[in-house]
Amino acid sequence: MLAKTEELTVEKIIKFMEERKYVTDESIAMAIYLALTLKKPLLIEGEAGCGKTEIAKILSDILDTELIRLQCYEGLDVNSAIYEWDYLRQLLKIRLEESKKKPEEIESSIFSERFLLKRPLLKAVLKEDKEPVLLIDEIDRADEEFEGFLLEFLAEFQVTIPEIGTLRARKDPIVILTSNRTREIGDGIRRRCLYLYLTYPTLEKEVKIVRLKSPNINERLSLQICRFVKKLRESDEIIKKPGISETLDWASSLTLLHKDSLDIETVQKTLSCLLKSSQDVKRFDYTRIKSILDEIEENESKGEFNRFL
Amino acid sequence: MNLKESLTDFSRLLRQEGIKLTVAEVLDAARALSYIDLMDRGQFYHSLRITLVKKGEFYELYDRLFRLFWEKRLKIQKEKIESINQISSYENLSEIKEYINKNEKEGEEVTLTLYSPIEIKNIKILNPKDSYRKEIQRNIRRFKRFLATLAGRRVKSAIRGDIDPRKILRKNLGYGGELIKVVKKRKVKSRAKIILLCDVSGSMDGYSDYLVELLYHFKNSLHNTEVFLFSTNLIRITNDLSQGSIDYVARSITKRASIWGSGTKIGYCLGLFVKRYPELIDYNSILVIVSDGWDVGDIDELKANLRWLKERVSSLVWLNPLLDIQDYKPETLGMKIALPYIDIFASLSIFKDSKIYEKYFGKAIRYS
Ligand SMILES: Nc1ncnc2c1ncn2[C@@H]1O[C@H](COP(=O)(O)OP(=O)(O)OP(=O)(O)O)[C@@H](O)[C@H]1O
């Protein structure tokens, strides 16, 4: 664990991440390193299930600081990202004090910090002891207007509450934004952020991930799994390609079934771990399973599978 | 060839190839390089990618350009660079494009051609500091004379509307083009007042040293100058500028300008200026806005204030550092809004480099 960001090096980041079971290459470690040293937000884009969100979670663990998460969704408005007044409690207070106090007094008391429902961005601003990791997850789901607001927020780390005033962060949060590119993020955000694009891992990396996450898995099986997934990703007919999460799901299902290698029947039975869209399931040509398994066998007979063992 | 210059060249190459990037991002890259192990190829590769390439689809292109630029760079020998310096002129970098598409097997030859236009451009940057200062002073004097010809009369601007600085530039570069002399016979005694409004937000960080020099010399060689800094607020620093040596001044305004380096709201700050200093605004004033035009804040506010000012000052000058960048087009929302109100749109480096000054002002610019 790290006390101060000053002590960070790229090598240490890799080590700390891997201790937390996140396989990290230089590009990821460097992105984190620069985000921390240059104190700039990091925008991570990439395919679904390739480890974007996880980076923020693990980073907060490494830095031993709070993870504040703003999950974006369609229609997310500024208020639900910053604060809302707790109307219920305000009403209650008014009822209680109506007879005893002047309306102005009541008003000023109910529009105070105690009656604020703090949403993630305000939380991040109010955090005083240690800079939190602020994860703004799936920003592509929010609309452009919100993005515009976010851009301002990232520049100043302050929020204005008309009844209270402007609050500025004591410690600028470490910001990680993620996007699955369902909507193109504007250039403004891109310019402001450091950037990392995460795509499907290489075979080596994925095997490493599977072994790290399911240590009991048979070595040969782990390689077969990753080869299979890789070939599946390469085939055009699949629209929603399996990410690392799907590989990991599949691996744990197969371990539960006590399998130590892939066969047609097992793959058929468990394919739903990999194909998540009903369209893909319907359209999938099941004879592909056999041909992929044959290809894998050929790889193995050439001794290629020993490479990682 | 130092690293900073190479980095500038490299970012120029990326831009040329269609990777959009701003000066602020190049500065991020420069900062990043100061935190890494420069001998480590991987760290170098990734830190430039993280700071300069903001879309996944550019990764492959970046990879090619990186290898082409940095790895071959090491192989260029000194004498070759010198011979390159003798090549006289280059129109543009389109040849780079060609070579990049070609097979890299061509090796050294490719490199030589690839680097030549960039190397030539760099030579001028190597000015010793003293002459740089003199240059600024000289160009300010020239600018003063130029402005004198404008002051007191409204400039009709043919370059209103869809202005194309490059066209103007080209026109002025050519010989035998139809160059019209700016009114020279009338000796106008200048009553011109210059009001400098200078953007000091984050994206302008990279110019702050130069800006301090510039503002200092402006105020001290042209005392009818008013100077303001703005980002999200506006402060007047006219008096601070004539209070001592440049180093002293630099320290004291940095202290005052706590706004230095934050976001920008140009429209809002122009509004503050209008409200707080109406007495400065009249037909003798030349309003000079120094800004890269990013993050202008409220667009309507910007427009309204520019329009208001435009009708009340002698002329409106906008100096944009980004104009030095090849292929830069003032296409940010802010610049687009502003252009119709601008009489003179020029690069910020007109004062530090006589050649650039001349491109814009040396020969006459036509207003007709
Ligand atoms: N490099 C890695 N090392 C170890 N585990 C990884 C790695 N990358 C991804 N994972 C695992 O894959 C799963 C998906 O990761 P995560 O949720 O971060 O992906 P995501 O890119 O945010 O996905 P989505 O686009 O669906 O939000 C997690 O269980 C994560 O632990």
Ligand SMILES: [Mg+2]
């Ligand atoms: Mg996610």
